[in-house]
Amino acid sequence: MSNVKKRIEALRNLLTQYGKEYYTLDNPTVSDYEYDQLMQELIQLEDQHPEHFSSNSPTQRVGSTPLEKFEKVTHTTPMLSLGNAFSKEDVRAFHERVTESLQMTPTYVCELKIDGLAISLTYENGQFVRGATRGDGVIGEDITSNLRTIQTIPLALPTAETLEVRGEAYMPIQSFERLNEARAKAGEALFANPRNAAAGSLRQLDPKIAASRHLAVFIYALGEQGTLDGITSHSEALARLDELNFVTNRERRICETIEEVIAYTEYWTEHRHDLPYEIDGIVIKVDSFEDQEQLGYTAKSPRWSIAYKFPAEEVTTVIRDVELSVGRTGVVTPTAILDPVQVAGTTVQRATLHNEDYIVERDIRIGDHVVLRKAGDIIPEIVKPIEERRTGEEIPFRMPHECPSCQSELIRLAEEVALRCVNPSCPAQIKESIIHFASRNAMNIDGLGEKVAYQLYDAGLVTKLSDLYTLEKERLLELERMGEKSVTNLLDALERSKQNSLEKLLFGLGIRHVGAKVASIFAQSFGTMRALMAATEEELVAIDEIGPIVANTIVQYFATEEVQQLIADLERYGLNMTYKGPVAPSSNEEAPLFEHTVVLTGKLEQMTRNEAKQYVEQLGGKVTGSVSKNTTLLIAGEAAGSKLKRAEELEVDVWTEEQFVELLKKEGIL
Structure with missing residues (x-):
């Protein structure tokens, strides 16, 4: 190794250590001047010797070349959201469900819920290689360049671990205040709260902007259980992440009883504003x-x-008007237009009134002073009118009898509180259906957002979903603000969407009661659109998790001539009508791994960990993250560690990756 390379590596190690002491441990051992001198020496050496460039060098913390766009990232394990508890009773009800299922009282770990942006960090052989946003939980955005600028994210680990961790990127209150002061002096719009500022910073295409915002990160979990050998609990995982130089939140507490959990929530409800974030x-x-x-x-x-959510902050404001909107399923929703008011960190001017019954039960009137809060600190809702402040000039609101978009008669279906427009040609419904069809969980058509969807409909270019695939470049270029690049990108995205798996199309059609999960179940169960269209109610109900209401909706939907023509048109335009994903877990008792509980460990050479998991499920087995007395098979790749030792102690069958591959070939999967 040359002397130059040795010096570069020594400087990188020194600066990484000093950075950890300053940003993570809050205990610097060198002056800012000495740190800056070492950094300048490293910058000069790297400039003079580009052959020694490393994306994980401390010099890259300042931000790299601006990006043109963020690439999409598919999370191998979905980043799920949490259910919410809004009271002690909700927390105790959660505890009862858990103890009833486990037939024991478990140990809990309680942690502060940081108000920031959920992220995923991937390390390969100890090196930080990718960072992504949560997105919709399945597909996020690659923001690696921005995350590299955050000092509390280690660019290299002390060991050659390959793992994914999840955390929350946030803006400390001090950084937020400095940022808004600078924006005020520059005459720029202020950020409403630290969360918005953090999210806005990480979605900048220029990483230098993110670097200037002084963000931080708390890591709160492994991306997949068992990615660190020998770890059997969440608390152990957090302790191990500390050893790997990740920053976890030290205010966490291990609780042996639900009363300890309640006490923890009560303490931080009172002391939340004492924190620097x-x-x-x-x-x-x-x-x-x-x-x-x-x-x-x-x-x-x-x-x-x-997630226990703190009690909602309540404020008062005045209802000035009520607007009506029509969704893609025809539901007409009233929205209150309010005097602007600050609540839970943002300015609120609109709040949903849900439906006619909601308005009547609360006697909400235009002109009322009302109590407003954000449900779960997210969704603005009107709690009640303040009747003692009425002047007599308030106007009771009544829902109309006609659709505000197409003037068709509104109806209320049996057992529903919502009023619906059932006109399939309703402009508002068609526009909303286009937006839904193009959304990320559906056909994922980049460039087809609300404004473009409205333009396409208003110009007469798209009046039904299949029209999207007849769009021509020349006609699109005639639209306002549709240039050559945006038109080309939109047409390319439409072309790519033709290859989507069946479940994406099913969800995109916007069938009532068919969300992303139900669409996936149907796609896996029937394989093709035609097979699903021919299914009877009895066949549909026979599927786990599908009830009679959903089954009836599917049969009625595909029985209509209009829908049959739509599917025929989409097929004619080249859209894929088959399921491309992994085969559903086998329930066949003759499947090779039926009722086997399988653990994967070590580095697999011929497949990813997620692919191996899907193959096990295809063969009838279930994958878990740790070896226990219930484990029946361990599949061990290279460098298998404590899980292999534990499996041998319990006399669990152990296969090599090659043995597993042989089985997959025998079953015709590979």
């Missing part, structure tokens, strides 16, 4: 990974964790 609640997790696996997940959240 903002929090909006407490996260409560069952500690044991084995217990977590037993409790499992719902479609949207883990059953072993819940």
